[in-house]
Amino acid sequence: MSLAIVYGSTKGTTARVAELIKSRFEGADLINIAQAKPDELNRYDGFIFGTSTWYDGELQDDWEEFDKNAIKVEGKPVALFGIGNQKRHGETFSNGIGILHELFSKNGAKIIGDKNPTDGYVFEKSKAVVDGKFVGLIIDQEFPDDLAKEYVAKWTSSIKDNFAI
Numbered sequence: 001m002s003l004a005i006v007y008g009s010t011k012g013t014t015a016r017v018a019e020l021i022k023s024r025f026e027g028a029d030l031i032n033i034a035q036a037k038p039d040e041l042n043r044y045d046g047f048i049f050g051t052s053t054w055y056d057g058e059l060q061d062d063w064e065e066f067d068k069n070a071i072k073v074e075g076k077p078v079a080l081f082g083i084g085n086q087k088r089h090g091e092t093f094s095n096g097i098g099i100l101h102e103l104f105s106k107n108g109a110k111i112i113g114d115k116n117p118t119d120g121y122v123f124e125k126s127k128a129v130v131d132g133k134f135v136g137l138i139i140d141q142e143f144p145d146d147l148a149k150e151y152v153a154k155w156t157s158s159i160k161d162n163f164a165i
């Protein structure tokens with residue numbers, strides 16, 4: 001199965017996590033949404049989408065500008081990851097991934113890698129939480145590298161079978 005890891009990143013944090021995820025999926029393509037075209041994305045059978053959160057709980061700029069409804073996700077496996085900052089933005093923590101989750105769910109994606117526990121995170125409110133669980137992998141900007149790597153390793157192992165290439 002062809003897999004695209006598609007991310008939006010303003011200062012590079014989400015790009016770095018995307019690289020880590022890519023290192024766990026041999027054969028997957030890494031695509032910056034800032035340079036992507038819907039036609040190019042629509043060739044893939046499955047997706048891992050990643051975004052940071054900006055402003056007052058908004059999607060990262062390049063995601064904001066992209067015609068997300070033009071991505072054909074119906075029936076395809078889709079996993080999501082989000083980057084945020086719980087200490088500074090506890091009222092809108094990682095909202096961006098929640099916005100993508102809502103949209104791609106509505107468009108018929110088969111969401112995987114969701115139902116992640118929020119244990120160990122400290123925040124007030126987040127669109128990334130549905131029924132008490134995160135809708136994907138959440139990496140806080142302030143996580144030490146080792147912790148980010150550990151979380152990525154665990155999460156990617158849990159979704160790998162859905163993207164058997």
Ligand SMILES: Cc1cc2nc3c(=O)[nH]c(=O)nc-3n(C[C@H](O)[C@H](O)[C@H](O)COP(=O)(O)O)c2cc1C
Nearest residue numbers: 009010011012013014052053055057084085089094
């Ligand atoms: C102006 C500004 C607004 C932000 N707003 C939020 C927010 O609402 N929620 C959140 O979780 N993180 C927020 N963040 C934290 C970013 O998501 C974080 O810095 C992230 O690492 C940026 O990733 P990127 O460089 O890949 O875009 C904000 C950061 C800045 C600078």
